[in-house]
Amino acid sequence: MKKFALLPAAALMMGTALGVAHAAPSNGRAVNRDFAKLSADGSRAFDDIAMARTALANNDPAGAAKLLTDANNALTRAKSDNKVFMKAEAQLTPPKKAPAGAPAPSASASTQPVAWLPVDGEYIVTEDLEPTSPKGSAVASANTSLNKGQTAQAAQNLQVAAVDVDFVLAIAPLDASAGDVYRASNLLAGKDTKGADSALQEAQNSIRFVSEDMVGSPDGQGSGKKSAH
Template sequence: MRFIPLLAVAASLAITPVAGHATSLHTHWEQYKAGRAFRHLSADGQKALGDILKAHDLLSAGNTDAAIPALYDANKRLVAAGNASKKFNAAESALQPAPQHAPAAAHVAGAAPDVWIPVGGEFIASETLAPEKKAAIATANKQLQSGDTQQAAQSMQIVGEDVDFIVALAPLAQTQGALNRATVFTEGRQTKDALDALDQALNGLVFVSQDFVETSIPSTKSAPKAK
């Protein structure tokens, strides 16, 4: 899988600026290139992805009943994301996958148009970064998985601008289909089949550069806030 390994990043670290630095923090973050990409992320899409990951964890741990509400929430949030403006239409073959998360060599990109939702992102740490900066990036990636862009922005303040940001796109129809199958299997206590369906949803994500997303989705004034 291309997204699940991110679950192994370091535990979250809260980095909260003092009130007197709020204005300078905001100005600095707006200038940072990943801040631009945040404005294109779907708030409902981010939450849906978090619900999918949560359901996957619960099913893997054998907590089938507890996974059902997360699956329901993911379904509702995907519907909301599909009705919002943070999306675009394109064939998968027209996307430009980021080399850090390239599709499997045997994967054949579809040529039929689909609706794509920007459901998350990932900061890419270079090998030359100091350990504390790599830790901050790991924390920010974990916060992004939870849809908390504000905390991710705060965590990234110590890193600076020398880092890449890639965006995870979910094909709406394919993801909804996999999620519906996972829900039916979970309700039927068919855990393995449910996990396979969620794996299909996660493996369907395509990671692209922030520049690609910026040319595909019109700009908005502010980053989505976590609910």
């Protein structure tokens, strides 16, 4: 996944985590269905957050401020996104194993329903492969293509890999994330770059990883398990 590379204690690694066994999608339709679960505005906002933290680390508060303006606007638009779903954190269905390096969920998950926004997704290999093996490399290429919106190429990469994969979704609590970004903007306007970065890190750390069946297909039906045929 691409949204969390700047998390000091939670850099995500591509590759060999064991997840729920799903057959690798055999065509573009399956990949398109997975990709359609993501919120374009949510994905954009978290890209902005990651890039804003880079800008702050590079002593570029003006660049960070522009990115946070864009993130604020994207999260405002996301409030009317049909990808948003209501669920209590305690009701989330985690994958059998989250991506390596993912932040651990809170010990006392809330039972109060909140709005969640799917902001990223990644195919995790369910076989025990070396990341540098041809199959592991093919899945890594599929994730790169998915991050660029190139679903046909992602499907082709997965066909080449011919391995079982699980599509893991990264979801963000919409209101809390919007609040963190708004707070970061205000702190940055007050020249508190450290505080702004901390607020953005809180937004990134609020991400939770869930099984793909938490989010319905565009037609409103659950995705179910992928078929190799």
